[in-house]
Amino acid sequence: MKHNHERRKFIQQSISAGIAIGATTFIPEVLKGHEIQTTPFTQTPLSYGFNALEPHIDALTMEIHYTKHAAAYTKNLNDAAIAEFKGANISIEDALKNISLYSAKLRNNGGGHFNHEFFWKSMMPNAPQLQEGKLKDAIISTFNSLENFKAKLSDAAMTRFGSGWAWLYIDDKKLLQIGSTPNQDNPLMDVSSIKGIPLLGLDVWEHAYYLKYQNRRAEYVNNWFNLINWKQVEERMTNSR
Numbered sequence: 001m002k003h004n005h006e007r008r009k010f011i012q013q014s015i016s017a018g019i020a021i022g023a024t025t026f027i028p029e030v031l032k033g034h035e036i037q038t039t040p041f042t043q044t045p046l047s048y049g050f051n052a053l054e055p056h057i058d059a060l061t062m063e064i065h066y067t068k069h070a071a072a073y074t075k076n077l078n079d080a081a082i083a084e085f086k087g088a089n090i091s092i093e094d095a096l097k098n099i100s101l102y103s104a105k106l107r108n109n110g111g112g113h114f115n116h117e118f119f120w121k122s123m124m125p126n127a128p129q130l131q132e133g134k135l136k137d138a139i140i141s142t143f144n145s146l147e148n149f150k151a152k153l154s155d156a157a158m159t160r161f162g163s164g165w166a167w168l169y170i171d172d173k174k175l176l177q178i179g180s181t182p183n184q185d186n187p188l189m190d191v192s193s194i195k196g197i198p199l200l201g202l203d204v205w206e207h208a209y210y211l212k213y214q215n216r217r218a219e220y221v222n223n224w225f226n227l228i229n230w231k232q233v234e235e236r237m238t239n240s241r
């Protein structure tokens with residue numbers, strides 16, 4: 001197994017580097033003339049049903065959002081990655097951190113893939129309130145109160161003109177920050193005006209809420225706070241330190 005793995009790695013590296021492997025190469029016939037796809041990004045199955053976030057997010061919105069919108073980002077990311085990664089095994093996080101090196105297609109769909117995977121895990125059915133602990137302490141010491149935190153994140157979501165995301169993230173000084181990004185950008189990207197490690201992200205594209213809320217983004221944002229998986233957010237904070 002290890003031998004095969006090493007051999008595959010050698011083939012990939014050799015192809016990437018453009019090195020001839022010898023007169024009688026051992027590249028399998030089917031791979032000749034093709035780049036090897038080492039980074040097939042996939043959607044993680046949702047850990048809850050499409051209807052599990054009712055009444056705050058309706059089942060049809062969840063189904064279309066996950067199976068159509070998010071699925072398209074993942075598919076298009078794979079297409080872009082095959083063309084641009086040249087067979088190198090690059091994680092989505094590393095690609096986003098150096099996104100200025102890649103095409104707009106990779107930026108939009110890599111961001112779209114990462115943000116949606118992140119978004120699904122940021123929510124849960126019957127979410128408990130934020131419990132006492134490190135995250136609550138950090139939120140209160142940074143934003144003075146939970147209410148103030150909520151007001152500030154809501155403001156970021158409401159003032160994002162057009163499509164984008166509102167974020168709670170941790171900056172390079174390890175401070176909690178709130179901000180927003182346009183389109184499918186996020187704070188990991190080197191091109192982003194806000195930079196850091198995302199802890200919580202809110203999708204404010206109309207496709208995330210229009211069927212139920214139409215133009216009422218504020219109502220969607222307000223109800224979304226009932227869905228936050230605080231334990232997941234706290235884990236992200238712990239892992240970022």
Ligand code: MN
Pocket residue numbers: 065069116203205207208
């Ligand atoms: Mn979305």
